[in-house]
Amino acid sequence: MNNKLSNVSKWKLTTMKHYNALAKGYNELYGEEQKLKINFILKELDLGEKNIILDIGCGTCILFESIYNKDRTLIGIDISEKILREGWRKFKGKSNIMLVQADADHLPFRNKIFDTIFTITLIQNLPNPKATLQEIKRVSKKGALIIATGLKRKYEIKEFASIFEEITIKKIYDIENLYDYILYGVV
Numbered sequence: 001m002n003n004k005l006s007n008v009s010k011w012k013l014t015t016m017k018h019y020n021a022l023a024k025g026y027n028e029l030y031g032e033e034q035k036l037k038i039n040f041i042l043k044e045l046d047l048g049e050k051n052i053i054l055d056i057g058c059g060t061c062i063l064f065e066s067i068y069n070k071d072r073t074l075i076g077i078d079i080s081e082k083i084l085r086e087g088w089r090k091f092k093g094k095s096n097i098m099l100v101q102a103d104a105d106h107l108p109f110r111n112k113i114f115d116t117i118f119t120i121t122l123i124q125n126l127p128n129p130k131a132t133l134q135e136i137k138r139v140s141k142k143g144a145l146i147i148a149t150g151l152k153r154k155y156e157i158k159e160f161a162s163i164f165e166e167i168t169i170k171k172i173y174d175i176e177n178l179y180d181y182i183l184y185g186v187v
């Protein structure tokens, strides 16, 4: 058997360990910063009848704290088990929230099932963001709304937008007090 990990697997293992180690302190370190981004996103967005929502790289479920209601099914995936446990603590006993440990590049869902997908401050963690977008497209229904954010210190706005060039970009924002660009697109 070949026990050597590919560079991609090593990358993901390192990322997973990084977020496992950060998990307990994540909310304290980044909670306010992430909430600012999420508040901006939600002001621009009418989730209305969108009842099944996927958050890729959901972390400690800061998004779900803002959009939870009993009629919605919220599905979060993240590569870090420990960070998911922090999220799970917030929603103990709520049967309409599902948290799954999985890789954004291998989503454990069949084709074309989601009509709203969020991915907040995730994309810089992926070795090949355009390949990740293909996977996001695979699980999206036609016309699905994609809301993605990306760290400004990692990307120029054009570079960030180019990751999403295979979907229709409706709006992209560079807001002064936010650390991420905010992109709204449609598949």
Ligand SMILES: C[S@@+](CC[C@H](N)C(=O)[O-])C[C@H]1O[C@@H](n2cnc3c(N)ncnc32)[C@H](O)[C@@H]1O
Residues within 6 Å of the ligand: 012, 015, 016, 019, 034, 056, 057, 058, 059, 060, 061, 062, 063, 077, 078, 079, 080, 083, 102, 103, 104, 105, 119, 120, 121, 122, 125, 126
């Ligand atoms: C900066 S945090 C953002 C978390 C959350 N979206 C928020 O707004 O607080 C990035 C998250 O992406 C997750 N992540 C990194 N690589 C991933 C991958 N390949 N698949 C799924 N999740 C991943 C990390 O474990 C971490 O929880």
